Amino acid sequence: MPKLTMVQAINLALHQEMERDDTVLIMGQDVAVNGGVFRLTDGLFDKFGPERALDTPLAEGGIIGAMLGMAINGLKPVGEIQFSGFAYLTLAQLEGNVARTRSRSLSKFTAPLVLRMPYGGGVRALEHHSESKEAYFAHTAGLKTVIPSTPQTAYRLLLAAIRDPDPVVFMEPKHSYRAFKEEFEADEEAGELSRCRIVREGEDLTVVSWGAMLHRTEKVIEQFVEDTGASVELIDLQTIAPMDGNTIAQSVRKTGRAVVVQEAQRTLGPASEIIALINDKALMYLEAPVKRVTGFDVVMPYFARENFQIPSEPRIRDALAETLAF
Amino acid sequence: MPSKVIARFSVSYQQILDEKGGVDEKLDPKLPDDKLLEIYRVMLTGRRLDERLLKMQRSGRVGTLPVSVGQEAASGAAALAMEDDDWFVGSYREVAGRIARGEELYKSMLIYGGFEEGNISDNAPRMLPLSIILASQIPHAVGLAYAAKMRGEKTAVLAFSGDGATSEGDWHEGINFAATWKAPVVFLVQNNHWAISTPLHKQMNNRTIAQRGVAYDIPCLQVDGNDALAVYKATKEALDRARNGEGPTLIEALTYRMLMHTTADDPKKYRPEQETEEWKKRDPLTRFRAYLVNKRIWDGDRDGELEETVKSEIDAAIEYYRNYADYKLDQPFDHQFGTIVETLEEQRAEYLKYAR
Ligand SMILES: Cc1ncc(C[n+]2csc(CCOP(=O)(O)OP(=O)(O)O)c2C)c(N)n1
Ligand SMILES: [Mg+2]
Numbered sequence: 001m002p003k004l005t006m007v008q009a010i011n012l013a014l015h016q017e018m019e020r021d022d023t024v025l026i027m028g029q030d031v032a033v034n035g036g037v038f039r040l041t042d043g044l045f046d047k048f049g050p051e052r053a054l055d056t057p058l059a060e061g062g063i064i065g066a067m068l069g070m071a072i073n074g075l076k077p078v079g080e081i082q083f084s085g086f087a088y089l090t091l092a093q094l095e096g097n098v099a100r101t102r103s104r105s106l107s108k109f110t111a112p113l114v115l116r117m118p119y120g121g122g123v124r125a126l127e128h129h130s131e132s133k134e135a136y137f138a139h140t141a142g143l144k145t146v147i148p149s150t151p152q153t154a155y156r157l158l159l160a161a162i163r164d165p166d167p168v169v170f171m172e173p174k175h176s177y178r179a180f181k182e183e184f185e186a187d188e189e190a191g192e193l194s195r196c197r198i199v200r201e202g203e204d205l206t207v208v209s210w211g212a213m214l215h216r217t218e219k220v221i222e223q224f225v226e227d228t229g230a231s232v233e234l235i236d237l238q239t240i241a242p243m244d245g246n247t248i249a250q251s252v253r254k255t256g257r258a259v260v261v262q263e264a265q266r267t268l269g270p271a272s273e274i275i276a277l278i279n280d281k282a283l284m285y286l287e288a289p290v291k292r293v294t295g296f297d298v299v300m301p302y303f304a305r306e307n308f309q310i311p312s313e314p315r316i317r318d319a320l321a322e323t324l325a326f
Numbered sequence: 327m328p329s330k331v332i333a334r335f336s337v338s339y340q341q342i343l344d345e346k347g348g349v350d351e352k353l354d355p356k357l358p359d360d361k362l363l364e365i366y367r368v369m370l371t372g373r374r375l376d377e378r379l380l381k382m383q384r385s386g387r388v389g390t391l392p393v394s395v396g397q398e399a400a401s402g403a404a405a406l407a408m409e410d411d412d413w414f415v416g417s418y419r420e421v422a423g424r425i426a427r428g429e430e431l432y433k434s435m436l437i438y439g440g441f442e443e444g445n446i447s448d449n450a451p452r453m454l455p456l457s458i459i460l461a462s463q464i465p466h467a468v469g470l471a472y473a474a475k476m477r478g479e480k481t482a483v484l485a486f487s488g489d490g491a492t493s494e495g496d497w498h499e500g501i502n503f504a505a506t507w508k509a510p511v512v513f514l515v516q517n518n519h520w521a522i523s524t525p526l527h528k529q530m531n532n533r534t535i536a537q538r539g540v541a542y543d544i545p546c547l548q549v550d551g552n553d554a555l556a557v558y559k560a561t562k563e564a565l566d567r568a569r570n571g572e573g574p575t576l577i578e579a580l581t582y583r584m585l586m587h588t589t590a591d592d593p594k595k596y597r598p599e600q601e602t603e604e605w606k607k608r609d610p611l612t613r614f615r616a617y618l619v620n621k622r623i624w625d626g627d628r629d630g631e632l633e634e635t636v637k638s639e640i641d642a643a644i645e646y647y648r649n650y651a652d653y654k655l656d657q658p659f660d661h662q663f664g665t666i667v668e669t670l671e672e673q674r675a676e677y678l679k680y681a682r
């Protein structure tokens with residue numbers, strides 16, 4: 001297979017799913033004729049027509065609300081919110097209706113839908129185009145929140161999200177959209193939601209990250225391992241909620257030490273939950289307190305200062321060193 | 327049971343300057359010369375500032391940005407119809423309007439260069455920062471207006487949005503609040519016919535945006551948004567009504583986005599160049615200049631003079647931006663709350679350890 005970027009991988013997944021299942025449709029602002037502002041949905045309008053590739057009016061609440069109706073009535077809408085900074089306008093529907101469609105109707109009605117959105121910083125963008133607020137969605141019971149980190153996993157996880165019987169918020173790290181290409185299997189095999197991925201195995205330290213931070217962390221680990229000879233295990237969280245605590249705990253029981261690297265601000269971010277899960281499932285194996293490297297609890301600064309907010313390589317490296325030295 | 331018509335409505339359209347700059351004498355608001363020259367100066371400054379910002383973006387000196395080229399009359403002339411104490415509530419495509427309110431030219435550079443410091447201007451104290459979350463500013467405008475009224479101020483609010491933004495719930499909610507409260511606010515929609523790649527007919531089934539005012543029972547009209555006189559007159563009358571306790575007005579200004587949505591966008595992908603060519607003929611600056619020439623208050627010599635002044639103002643702004651010195655690394659921590667928060671101070675120390 002050729003090498004693909006994450007944009008191409010997601011685009012391919014959408015093409016294949018729409019081909020395979022004619023109840024799948026895409027909708028959102030500028031997704032049809034324009035192919036989306038990041039070109040994730042390029043070509044779908046030409047191939048599947050205006051009925052299955054919809055440019056909607058400009059209203060996020062309307063988009064997700066209509067998607068729920070479609071999902072209840074036999075379709076599988078894959079919606080796009082142009083930037084996650086505008087997705088807060090969907091929260092009323094997500095929390096108030098989408099996430100509880102199954103539970104309130106005792107599974108008589110269900111909401112198999114996917115809400116995609118780019119998120120995250122580091123691209124010198126305008127206000128509301130850079131934050132990482134996966135916690136808002138993860139804090140909604142009945143909703144799955146997924147964040148891929150590579151072209152291949154984005155492809156597999158999106159297939160899984162579309163085929164999942166329940167609503168999935170699919171957050172795409174825009175910093176990784178075109179940052180690199182990867183050898184690629186386009187075999188239409190879905191990945192597994194609520195399952196972490198072990199990126200590299202190690203014995204001394206467990207590091208957990210996701211999204212664009214995973215790559216920065218991986219890079220730091222490679223150098224760190226070369227410099228110190230430590231053996232570090234890296235885990236890609238992949239699904240923020242419901243979280244795969246067992247894979248993380250299993251790793252920590254082996255290594256006895258852990259660091260979590262998250263782009264999002266600190267308070268009540270996924271790192272907090274990961275550390276709580278380690279407490280629940282592996283506390284007696286710990287040889288050092290679990291460290292977290294996170295954004296600070298400030299409103300996402302405009303881009304002149306965004307690189308001080310997003311965990312930098314030196315910050316991550318210091319956390320690894322301190323945790324190992326404890 | 328009677329079946330009868332219980333209400334009928336109409337929506338008016340106003341144009342004062344034709345496409346060649348000829349004026350409808352009956353409608354001409356007969357503004358004093360200095361006001362007319364001010365309108366032209368503001369529109370030209372907006373145009374030139376946008377052009378320079380585009381160049382700065384291409385050479386990496388600022389980030390992604392929207393420009394307002396072609397829409398200078400719709401925001402610039404409207405803002406010049408305001409009183410000093412009125413509030414300006416913009417979206418992000420009102421470059422000329424912000425200049426009209428007195429905002430320093432370097433503020434746009436700061437904003438698009440990634441600095442919150444560009445959001446505020448002592449020269450324009452009654453102006454809210456850019457609102458990028460579409461239509462979210464509309465209810466704010468209503469709240470400002472309510473507060474002004476309650477505090478006994480005789481001021482009004484001018485709130486801008488785009489055509490696409492009128493699809494958001496916030497837009498409708500805000501207008502309904504204003505209508506219900508008879509709040510002193512004027513809603514001006516810059517209908518530039520596109521919301522990124524989405525044309526009007528995919529945005530709404532309405533023939534006009536103005537007619538939505540009918541639904542909320544407030545005065546509404548459509549104006550030629552590239553006609554500075556029509557925009558000025560409609561806005562002035564609406565603001566006066568608002569200040570006199572007569573409630574809100576909805577103005578739809580028909581205009582056109584001559585360039586890309588933002589520097590990250592490529593309109594070739596979705597709109598016919600023919601359409602853009604057509605709109606070139608209605609350029610708000612050309613028309614207004616022709617009107618000034620006809621009135622014998624403008625000529626070729628004055629073009630050079632004004633261009634020169636505007637250029638040196640923009641040069642000075644660029645120079646200021648380049649040497650921007652108030653760059654406090656931990657500024658974000660200074661402005662989260664009005665009180666000291668211990669955990670945040672701990673985080674500030676960690677931030678400063680790595681910020682460089
Ligand atoms: C709530 C919200 N959703 C989506 C966006 C992304 N976005 C930015 S501008 C734009 C189009 C706006 O069109 P319009 O209101 O007509 O204003 P124009 O850009 O044409 O001036 C979109 C979809 C946004 N800024 N806010
Ligand atoms: Mg528009």
